[in-house]
Amino acid sequence: MTSLFPMFMKLSGRNCLVVGAGKVGEPKIAGLLETGALIHVIAPEATPTVRDWARQGKIDLSLRLFTEKDLDGVFLAVVATASRTLNERIYHEAQKRRVLCNVVDVPDLCDFFYPSVVRRGDLQIAVSTAGQSPSLAQKIRQQLEKQFGPGYESWVAELGETRKLILASDLDKERKLELLHSLASREAVEAALAEEFELAAKGEGA
Numbered sequence: 425m426t427s428l429f430p431m432f433m434k435l436s437g438r439n440c441l442v443v444g445a446g447k448v449g450e451p452k453i454a455g456l457l458e459t460g461a462l463i464h465v466i467a468p469e470a471t472p473t474v475r476d477w478a479r480q481g482k483i484d485l486s487l488r489l490f491t492e493k494d495l496d497g498v499f500l501a502v503v504a505t506a507s508r509t510l511n512e513r514i515y516h517e518a519q520k521r522r523v524l525c526n527v528v529d530v531p532d533l534c535d536f537f538y539p540s541v542v543r544r545g546d547l548q549i550a551v552s553t554a555g556q557s558p559s560l561a562q563k564i565r566q567q568l569e570k571q572f573g574p575g576y577e578s579w580v581a582e583l584g585e586t587r588k589l590i591l592a593s594d595l596d597k598e599r600k601l602e603l604l605h606s607l608a609s610r611e612a613v614e615a616a617l618a619e620e621f622e623l624a625a626k627g628e629g630a
C-alpha cells in the first residue's frame with residue numbers, strides 16, 4: 425500500500441513544466457491553468473486548444489523536443505508523452521533536480537497524483553486511489569457531485585465572510601469557536617441550501 429500525504433498546494437507564480445500537448449496532456453494543462461502557475465509546455469505538436477491558450481498568453485508553448493535544461497528552475501513537472509523511454513528519462517532527470525514529477529498513467533513514475541476533484545467554489549473534495557483505479561475515483565467523484573450540489577459554492581463563500589466577522593468581533597475565544605461550529609452544522613447547511621433552492625425556484629417561475 426502506498427502511503428500518501430493529502431494536501432492542497434499553492435502553485436501561483438511557480439514554474440511548472442508540461443511535456444506533451446496532445447489529448448492526454450491537454451487536460452493536465454487545463455488543471456494547472458486554474459492555479460495561476462507559470463506554465464511552460466514543450467511538445468513537437470499541440471492540440472488546437474493548447475495552441476489557443478498559447479495565443480492568449482495563458483501558457484508558454486515551445487513546439488520542439490524536450491531537453492534536460494527545460495527542468496532548470498522548475499518546481500513541478502507533468503509528463504504526458506507516448507514514449508516510455510522519454511517518460512522515464514524525464515522522470516529521472518526531475519529526480520536529480522528534486523523537481524516534483526508526474527508521468528501520466530504510470531504510478532511508478534509519479535511523486536504525486538492528480539485526484540478526481542469536486543469543485544464548488546472554494547470547497548474542493550479530492551479523491552485518490554494512488555493511481556490504482558482512476559475509474560473508481562471518478563465514480564466516487566460523481567457520487568459526491570450529487571451529494572454536494574452547486575448550492576455549496578455560494579454557501580461556503582457566505583461562511584467565509586461570516587467567519588471573518590466573528591473572528592474580528594470582541595467575543596471571547598470559546599464563544600467564537602461555538603459560533604463557527606454552529607455555522608457549519610448539518611442543520612445550518614440544510615437550511616442554507618433549502619433557502620437557496622427556494623429562491624432559485626421563485627426566479628425560474630418569475
